[in-house]
Structures are given as structure tokens and as C-alpha cells.
Amino acid sequence: MLAFTVLAALVAINALYVAAEFASVSVPRSKIAQAAKDGSSRAAGLRAVLDDAVALDRYIAACQIGITLSSLLVGAYGQATLGPALAELLEAHLGLDSVAAVSTSAVVVILLLTALQVVLGELVPKNLALRFPTEVALFTYPPTRLSTVLYRPFIAFLNGSGLLLLKPFGLEAHGHQHIHGPEEIELLLAESRRGGALTPEAHRRLRRGLQLSRRTxxxxxxxxxxxxxxxxxxxxxxxxxxxxxxxxxxxxxxxxxxxxxxxxxxxxxxxxxxxxxxxxxxxxxxxxxxxxxxxxxxxxxxxxxxxxxxxxxxxxxxxxxxxxxxxxxxxxxxxxxGDLADELKEPDPGPETLADGSVRLPGTMTLVDAEPWLGVRWTGATTTVGGHVVEVLGRLPEAGEEHVVDGVHVKVLDMGPTAIRWLAVRRAEGER
The missing domain is CATH 3.10.580.10 (CBS-domain)
Structure with a gap:
């Protein structure tokens, strides 16, 4: 019983460090700052760590050292206590000789401890930290902060060793930062919309704001x-x-x-x-x-x-x-x-759903704006839906022509001398 209690404690310690690491890099700083303003001493301490790249680097290093040590202890202690007992059972009940019994027990113990460590010591705390980052970060702050102090010599030694290894390659170590690229921010916005934190209109505007650096x-x-x-x-x-x-x-x-x-x-x-x-x-x-x-x-x-x-x-x-x-x-x-009219300009008519279920679009609508109506993303050398149809066909169509263009059924409603004025679109039957 003592062996199982010790192993459970080691797995729990491992889980705590895993949760602390994932929570520290995913917690919203605004929530921690607000909690600190409301008088939470834990939030104030955690905020100081998050706002200092060096302190955050040490904080995460302490988590990683704790994870490594607890994992090693789980394996070593489990083999030392459970291995011999299981070997005796295998010899007594399966008639294995001592060498085979010891070897088999070692493999079985490793597999069981690994499964236990991965599920309870890694996956469960990681998922909890990602789902409740603020609560988990505040809960795990005191023991992790204490670990940062206890492990300080190890952290200094390991960080120094890492710097020495990077130096010959002309590389520098950087502290952990909450920096996201445009693509990552778009994913976060999409998650926020699915979670109800952003309205579709707010999501659209924020997404378009991120895309300004890519629009010419x-x-x-x-x-x-x-x-x-x-x-x-x-x-x-x-x-x-x-x-x-x-x-x-x-x-x-x-x-x-x-x-x-x-x-x-x-x-x-x-x-x-x-x-x-x-x-x-x-x-x-x-x-x-x-x-x-x-x-x-x-x-x-x-x-x-x-x-x-x-x-x-x-x-x-x-x-x-x-x-x-x-x-x-x-x-x-x-x-x-969205479209903004000039002081005197009448607003242009936008997309209109027709009786047959298709949508009427102006040929000058950009491919980005038309994407929700097309249901697919059109790409090419042109930037408008009318231009894309002409590009795919390789010629100027006539009014009334119908074609399937990149998974979309297109009917030309009105043609100008050199461009498509209006067209109706709907997803092709085979593309639904």
C-alpha cells in the first residue's frame, strides 16, 4: 500500500508541474491583471512573473525540472518496489524462472507506469490547464514559485549550459513570450467566435483587420x-x-x-x-x-x-x-x-438571393468578400468574381451563359462591353 501511495503522490506532483507549465503560457494576462487589481495576492505574484520574460523563463524551467524529476522517480521507485513483487508472482503462478520473471515484470511495470504517467500525469492536467487557464495558474502558483526558489541552482546551471551550447551557432536564448503570428491570431479569433465570445460581425472585422497586411x-x-x-x-x-x-x-x-x-x-x-x-x-x-x-x-x-x-x-x-x-x-x-458611401454617392446594391436559391453578385465584388456567398475560396491572378470567371473561361462570356467554375455554378446575368456586370452563383450539385 505504501508503494502505491508514494507513486500516486509522485504522479500528482508531475501533474501539478504539467498544469502549471501549460497554464502559465495560456492564461489571459488581462484576467490576471484584473484579479491583481481586485486584491488577489496570488494574481499579483503571478502577474509579476508573466510580465518579466526572465522570471517567466525560470518559472517554466522549474516546471520542466519538476516534471523530469518526478517522472524519473516514478520509474525508479516503481521498478524498485513493484518489480520484485510482480516477479515473485510470475515465478509462483506461471512457473517462470527467475531471469524470465524479472524481465517480464520489468516490462509490465514500465508499461503500466508509463500509461499512468501519460494519462494522469500529462494529458489530464494539460487539458484542465488549457480549459481553465486562469484558475489552474492561480492554484499552482504557490508550489511552483517555491520550486523556482528551490531549483534556482539547477535552473542557473541548465540555462548556462544551454547558452554555451547555442553560442557556437551564433544563437541566443530568448525568454518565453506570449507572441502570436497573424495565422495564430486568426485561429484564436475563430475559436472565440465558435465559443460565443465574438459575434460573427466582430469576428469578420477583426479577421479583415489582420488581413490588411496581405491585401494590396x-x-x-x-x-x-x-x-x-x-x-x-x-x-x-x-x-x-x-x-x-x-x-x-x-x-x-x-x-x-x-x-x-x-x-x-x-x-x-x-x-x-x-x-x-x-x-x-x-x-x-x-x-x-x-x-x-x-x-x-x-x-x-x-x-x-x-x-x-x-x-x-x-x-x-x-x-x-x-x-x-x-x-x-x-x-x-x-x-x-463594409461598404461606405461617399457623401453624395448612393449605396451600391449588394448580394441578393434569387427565387431559384442562387445569389446575385456584382462582377466587381472581390474574391474575399464573395467567399461567404461562393462557399469556396477562389484564387488566381484576378481579384474580382467577374475577373475570375473570365480568367477560368479564357474569354469574355455572353449574358445567359452558365458554367461550373471551381465548384460553383455561375450564370452570367449582365455583361458590359469588357467585363461581367452581374452574375448568379450557387454551389454545384456535386460539390455539396
Whole structure:
């Protein structure tokens, strides 16, 4: 009975260290900080450890030393106490000679202790720590903190040995940090949504925010063929009429062709000048210069770039300097929050479910925005659903054509001269 009691105690110690290690690296720091503010002395001590990379490294090292020592003791003590007793039973009841009995008992004891150690000493505490990280971290803090003090010489020796081994390779040891890459954060967001901590809308916005570093200006811009612009020699009264009837409050101004954009004119400037001076000067004097950005620039860099130049619009150019479109801060915000209308612009109609169950989408909708409606992820050289269909077909389709494109049944509803305006999509029968 004493042997089983000692083994149970050693497995429990191992479980405590395992739980402490997993809880320390998964506990939400905000909850510990709040508990510390509420007066919890354990939370205050644990917060000091979590906020100090060196202290956290020692804390985890103490857990690892405790796990190693308890595991070794379980094996050694189990073999010393259970092995001989089991060998005697095998000799008496199975008629094995002493060598065979000792060998068999050693294997059986190792297998039993390993199973016990893995299940009760590793898996159970790990799952508890990951499911209740705050509670487990606070519960295991006092004994683990004491272990950090007791094991300090071993920790210093082992850490020093590790540094010496890494030094010839030009590597440095880093403390344990709660650092997550974008992909890991996306997984955490997905888990939070499934767990009910985030609404679908909040999850969508946060996910899109993370993806800004991967979205390019080319994907978000208003393409050249959709630009409404004014030639610089246009008479002032015609400029006023264009701005009055335009769905936009700001229009690009060019000289000769769109590849020679001079800047932008806004209805606000025209109103201000007319009220203050009673007349309007030629259009060229009303133009505000615009910065130019490459179409490969990412959305997050674009925001910083525009902030530095105190601008809200930029002309998008390709590698040859040709104008490809116009990008604004509103386009980036729309990526996060959904479509945002210009001051005077009527909102564009969005996806619409048709009578046959298919969904009508504008051909200019980006592949990222269309993914929930498509049910699959389309990838390719293009960035819009209409462009992707044209890319797959290798030609411009005609209105009324139906095709299966990458697992999605597509019907072209309306064609423009050079692009698909509207299409209806639904999952192909064989892909459900």
C-alpha cells in the first residue's frame, strides 16, 4: 500500500508541474491583471512573473525540472518496489524462472507506469490547464514559485549550459513570450467566435483587420475603367455641373488622358471659393495634388503613407507608371466595416438571393468578400468574381451563359462591353 501511495503522490506532483507549465503560457494576462487589481495576492505574484520574460523563463524551467524529476522517480521507485513483487508472482503462478520473471515484470511495470504517467500525469492536467487557464495558474502558483526558489541552482546551471551550447551557432536564448503570428491570431479569433465570445460581425472585422497586411492596393482600388474624371481644360460651369450630378464629391483631374492625372477637385472647395469670392477661377487652380502609390503596396502601408502626407486619396499606378485606378481611405475602411458611401454617392446594391436559391453578385465584388456567398475560396491572378470567371473561361462570356467554375455554378446575368456586370452563383450539385 505504501508503494502505491508514494507513486500516486509522485504522479500528482508531475501533474501539478504539467498544469502549471501549460497554464502559465495560456492564461489571459488581462484576467490576471484584473484579479491583481481586485486584491488577489496570488494574481499579483503571478502577474509579476508573466510580465518579466526572465522570471517567466525560470518559472517554466522549474516546471520542466519538476516534471523530469518526478517522472524519473516514478520509474525508479516503481521498478524498485513493484518489480520484485510482480516477479515473485510470475515465478509462483506461471512457473517462470527467475531471469524470465524479472524481465517480464520489468516490462509490465514500465508499461503500466508509463500509461499512468501519460494519462494522469500529462494529458489530464494539460487539458484542465488549457480549459481553465486562469484558475489552474492561480492554484499552482504557490508550489511552483517555491520550486523556482528551490531549483534556482539547477535552473542557473541548465540555462548556462544551454547558452554555451547555442553560442557556437551564433544563437541566443530568448525568454518565453506570449507572441502570436497573424495565422495564430486568426485561429484564436475563430475559436472565440465558435465559443460565443465574438459575434460573427466582430469576428469578420477583426479577421479583415489582420488581413490588411496581405491585401494590396490593386485589390481595393476603384479600377481605371470605373473612374469618373474631368479634363483640366473643362470650363468652370461644366465642372460645377459635373460635380453637382456626380455620385462623388471629389473627382480626379487629368490633362489629355488618365495617364496624366494632375490631382483632384472637390465640391467642398468650389462651394467655399464661390461663397467667399463670388466667382470661380479656372479648374487648374482648383486642383489639389494627389500622391501616387504602386498597385502592389499593401493596405496597411497605404494607410501610414496617406497619414504621413495628410491625404485621403491616391492615384494607383502599375510598374510602367500607367494609371490603374484610385484608392481612398474609405476603400480601406470599407474593407474593415463594409461598404461606405461617399457623401453624395448612393449605396451600391449588394448580394441578393434569387427565387431559384442562387445569389446575385456584382462582377466587381472581390474574391474575399464573395467567399461567404461562393462557399469556396477562389484564387488566381484576378481579384474580382467577374475577373475570375473570365480568367477560368479564357474569354469574355455572353449574358445567359452558365458554367461550373471551381465548384460553383455561375450564370452570367449582365455583361458590359469588357467585363461581367452581374452574375448568379450557387454551389454545384456535386460539390455539396
Amino acid at each position: 492596393v490593386h485589390e481595393l482600388m476603384v479600377p481605371r475603367r470605373e473612374l469618373e474624371a474631368i479634363e483640366v481644360s473643362t470650363p468652370t460651369d461644366e465642372v460645377v455641373e459635373r460635380l453637382r450630378t456626380s455620385p462623388y464629391s471629389r473627382l480626379p483631374v487629368y490633362r489629355g488622358s488618365l495617364d496624366a492625372v494632375l490631382g483632384v477637385v472637390s465640391s467642398k472647395d468650389l462651394v467655399h471659393l464661390f461663397v467667399s469670392e463670388g466667382e470661380l477661377p479656372p479648374l487648374e487652380s482648383l486642383v489639389r495634388p494627389l500622391p501616387f502609390v504602386p498597385e502592389t503596396m499593401t493596405a496597411d502601408r497605404l494607410v501610414h503613407y496617406l497619414q504621413e502626407r495628410r491625404a485621403s486619396l491616391a492615384i494607383v499606378v502599375d510598374e510602367y507608371g500607367g494609371v490603374q485606378g484610385l484608392i481612398s481611405v474609405e476603400d480601406v475602411l470599407a474593407e474593415l466595416l
